[in-house]
Amino acid sequence: MRLLRYTLYRLLQAIPVLIGVTLITFVLANLAPGDPVRFMLHGQEVDEELIRTVERRYGLDRPLHERYLVYMGGVLQGDFGHSIHRNRPVLDLMLARIGPTLLLVVSAYAFALATAIPLGILAAKRRNQPEDHVSRIVALVGVSTPSFWIGIMLILLFAVTLGWLPSSGLVYPWWPPETYGHSGYGEHALETVRHLLLPMIALGTLQMATLMRVERTQMINSLQGEYVKLARAYGVPERTILRKHAFRAAQLPIITIVGLNLSTALGGAVLIEYVFNINGMGRLFLEAIQQLDYQLIMGITIVIGTMFVVGVIITDISYAYIDPRVTYGEEE
Incomplete structure (x- = not known):
C-alpha cells in the first residue's frame, strides 16, 4: 500500500x-x-x-x-x-480554550526535544564519565517527580523568591500587543516567553527525562554497531560518524515515544494549567467533571x-x- x-x-x-x-x-x-x-x-x-x-x-x-x-x-x-x-455550545467553549493547551503542550515538547537529544548524545559519547552520571541523575529525578510538584517548586524559586518570572497566566502570541498594553511585538514576544517558561519546563521535564534515557541507550547501541566500527576503520572522523551514522539510526524509538507520550503530556497539562492558573482545555475538563x-x-x-x-x-x-x-x- x-x-x-x-x-x-x-x-x-x-x-x-x-x-x-x-x-x-x-x-x-x-x-x-x-x-x-x-x-x-x-x-x-x-x-x-x-x-x-x-x-x-x-x-x-x-x-x-x-x-x-x-x-x-x-x-x-x-x-x-x-x-x-454555561448554556453555551460546547464547540465554542473548546475552541476558546484549546489554544492555550496546544501552546503549552507544543512548547513542552520543544523544550524536551531540544534538551533531551543533545544531553542523550553527550551522555552516550562520554559513557561512564561525569557527564554521563549527571545526565542519568537528571533523568531519574525527572521521571520520578510529579509535574505539578516541579511547577510549584519553580514558582517558589523563580516567581516568589527571585521574582524573575510570573507565576500564573499566559500571554497569547496570537492576540495583538495592545490587548496586554505592550508597546510592540518585541515586548509582546518577550512577555509570552516569560509567562510560558515555567509551565513549559514543569510539563516538559518528564518528557525530557524519558527521551534522554532512550536517546542515550540508542546512541550507545548505534556507536557499538558494526557499521560504525567499519567507518572508524576507514578513518571517518568521529564527528561525522556521530552525525551521519549513529544519530539517524537512533531516532526511530524517539519518534515512537514522542507519539505515544502525547497522552501523558495532555494529561499532565490538566494539572499544570491548575497550578499556573492557565485557562486551557485541561482546566475546563476538570471544571466539567466537578x-x-x-x-x-x-x-x-x-x-x-x-x-x-x-x-x-x-x-x-x-x-x-x-x-x-x-x-x-x-x-x-
Missing part, C-alpha cells in the same frame, strides 16, 4: 477506538454520583417540575443508550451539544482522544523518513 492508502487505513482503524473511548466516557460520566440539574440549580428554589423541564431541555430524561446515540449523531454533524452549566457537565465532558474527551490518535498516526508515517525499511505493508 502506498502512503496515502496506509494513512486512510490507519484513520479507519481509529474510528472504533474513538467510539470505544466515547462510549466508556459517556457511561462513566452518567454513572457518577450526583444530579447535574440539581447542581446547576443549586441555591435556587427548586421544584420537581422545574427539574423535569431542564432535563427535557437537555435530553436527560431519555434512556442512557438513546442519549448516547442521539449525541453521537449530533457529533457526526459537528454538533457537540450545549454545556449544561459540575457533572456531561456534554462538555464528552466533547473534550473526543477532542483529546482524536489528538492522541492523530499523533500516533503521524508517528507511524514519520517512520518512513527515518527508516527506509518501512514499506507500509507493501510486498517485497
Whole structure:
C-alpha cells in the first residue's frame, strides 16, 4: 500500500477506538454520583417540575443508550451539544480554550526535544564519565517527580523568591500587543516567553527525562554497531560518524515515544494549567467533571482522544523518513 492508502487505513482503524473511548466516557460520566440539574440549580428554589423541564431541555430524561446515540449523531454533524452549566455550545467553549493547551503542550515538547537529544548524545559519547552520571541523575529525578510538584517548586524559586518570572497566566502570541498594553511585538514576544517558561519546563521535564534515557541507550547501541566500527576503520572522523551514522539510526524509538507520550503530556497539562492558573482545555475538563457537565465532558474527551490518535498516526508515517525499511505493508 502506498502512503496515502496506509494513512486512510490507519484513520479507519481509529474510528472504533474513538467510539470505544466515547462510549466508556459517556457511561462513566452518567454513572457518577450526583444530579447535574440539581447542581446547576443549586441555591435556587427548586421544584420537581422545574427539574423535569431542564432535563427535557437537555435530553436527560431519555434512556442512557438513546442519549448516547442521539449525541453521537449530533457529533457526526459537528454538533457537540450545549454545556449544561454555561448554556453555551460546547464547540465554542473548546475552541476558546484549546489554544492555550496546544501552546503549552507544543512548547513542552520543544523544550524536551531540544534538551533531551543533545544531553542523550553527550551522555552516550562520554559513557561512564561525569557527564554521563549527571545526565542519568537528571533523568531519574525527572521521571520520578510529579509535574505539578516541579511547577510549584519553580514558582517558589523563580516567581516568589527571585521574582524573575510570573507565576500564573499566559500571554497569547496570537492576540495583538495592545490587548496586554505592550508597546510592540518585541515586548509582546518577550512577555509570552516569560509567562510560558515555567509551565513549559514543569510539563516538559518528564518528557525530557524519558527521551534522554532512550536517546542515550540508542546512541550507545548505534556507536557499538558494526557499521560504525567499519567507518572508524576507514578513518571517518568521529564527528561525522556521530552525525551521519549513529544519530539517524537512533531516532526511530524517539519518534515512537514522542507519539505515544502525547497522552501523558495532555494529561499532565490538566494539572499544570491548575497550578499556573492557565485557562486551557485541561482546566475546563476538570471544571466539567466537578459540575457533572456531561456534554462538555464528552466533547473534550473526543477532542483529546482524536489528538492522541492523530499523533500516533503521524508517528507511524514519520517512520518512513527515518527508516527506509518501512514499506507500509507493501510486498517485497
